[in-house]
Amino acid sequence: MTEWNNGIAKLTLPTPFPVGDVNTYLVKGDRLSLVDVGPKTEEAWEALKSQLAELHLKPEDIEQVILTHHHPDHAGLLDFFPPSMEVYGHPVNERWINQTSGFMVEHDEFYAHLFHQFGIPEEYLLPTAKRMKYTLRFSCNRSLTGDLLEDQTPPGLEGWTVLETPGHARSHIALLRENDGVLIGGDLLLASISPNPLIEPPLAGETGRPKSQLQYNDSLKKLLDYPIGMVYAGHGQEIINVEELINKRLVRQHERAMQVKQYLEGQTLTVFEICRLLFPAVYEKELSLTISETVAQLDYLESLGEIMINSHGQIWRYAAK
Helix, strand or coil, X not given: CCCEECCEEEEEECCCCCCCCEEEEEECCCCCEEXXXXXXXXXXXXXHHHHHHHCCCCHHHCCEEECCCCCHHHHHHHHHCCCCCEEEECCCHHHHHXXXXXXXXXXXXXXXXXXXXXXXXXXXXXXXXXXXXXHHCXXXXXXXXXXXXXXXXXXXXXXXXXXXXXXXXXXXXXXXXXXXXXXXXXXXXXXXXXXXXXXXXXXXXXCCCCCHHHHHHHHHHHHCCCCCCEEEECCCCCXXXXXXXXXXXXXXXXXXXXXXXXXXXXXXECHHHHHHHHCCCCCCCCHHHHHHHHHHHHHHHHHCCCEEEECCCCCCEEEEC
């Protein structure tokens, strides 16, 4: 049964993705706000309406949407809301939720070049590109009404503060209610899994892709500076052992990176070859996700000075120092 808990109601919606259901949150304030909306599917829309009805509400009662980040399972259902609905989020959301033809060309060229650099064999490229396009089918074609940046208060939500928390997505933010330490965290911290630090194209003016794992680790550590008592997560259950879980995630990520370094002792490998070693059972089915996770560990090892990269040829190769 959907119910209010200290001004917040959790709505859980189905997704077509392996991660399973996504959590969205109604927040009472001067404006009734919905934080994240779910994927663009009829099933998610019906589930949203049904759970709103349990609160004696309808979609048209929602006054604004706030996005924690742009991923389709969090933003796609925006297309089911009227064009007049106000939508707020980090400005990096814009290129993903309002997908122009120019950005899609840039998107495709970026990944094609990167995957070649990573040594992914030709026969995997087309299926991987199709899988990525399939995922984007569940996104939306909208535009932000306004931007949310570090330390700002969202419109109509007095007492809530924006924290910029990139890593899982460059556009990622979290919302902190400082008077009781409640955080609506999107996919920043999840109870049962560690979010994938996904590869994204660089922003205009940048010379290289963002190092998502390094950004993600910094975002986790940032949470330790705040008295957070509970996290409402984008997937799964609420989290109360916040500091313990953050430290567990950081330790586990370091251990996985050291495992990758062991693969590189006495030999040089491409990203694709390392990916096959890390994810032998699933790399073919989920290549873009497993490649992101693999690159994340290599970026981390590089930041520690633990590995060398031979980038002189068309295909990059990695070795332990």
